[in-house]
Amino acid sequence: MSISKILNSLEKSWERDDILLNIKKGLGTDEIVNEFLEKNERQIKELNSLLRPEDIDVLDQVEQLSTCESKLINEIKNLNYLKKNEFHPIINQKKIEPSNRVSFNKISSFMINWSNKFVVIALLTISAIALSKQAWA
Numbered sequence: 001m002s003i004s005k006i007l008n009s010l011e012k013s014w015e016r017d018d019i020l021l022n023i024k025k026g027l028g029t030d031e032i033v034n035e036f037l038e039k040n041e042r043q044i045k046e047l048n049s050l051l052r053p054e055d056i057d058v059l060d061q062v063e064q065l066s067t068c069e070s071k072l073i074n075e076i077k078n079l080n081y082l083k084k085n086e087f088h089p090i091i092n093q094k095k096i097e098p099s100n101r102v103s104f105n106k107i108s109s110f111m112i113n114w115s116n117k118f119v120v121i122a123l124l125t126i127s128a129i130a131l132s133k134q135a136w137a
Contacts, residue, residue, distance in 0.1 A: 003055075006047045013040055 014036060022032050037044060051059075 001043075001046060003047065003050050006043050006050070009043055010040055010047070 019032060023029075
């Protein structure tokens, strides 16, 4: 059997959808790989006997490519996780509380000062009106 036929056969038996289903079922990656190796042991041994040194170099490069893709996926996942949790109130509680506390304190002190002044001014105005009414009566 030729290398291309063996690779095509192995590719058909390595269905990505089936692998994803196995992962969702809770199977570990080692279990999935070992199961694949057992099911395709004859073809893998035949492929191994047909590989030349330059083919092994290509396999090494494909392995490095897969490692790079895995790292890229991990980085993207981490960036999305950080972006989603950037404004999360529980995770960033320390970041949010001081600014809220400062603005709340400013607003409350503003309201207390101005409401007190407003009440005093309103009482003085009412008193002045009442006194002036009494004086004109």
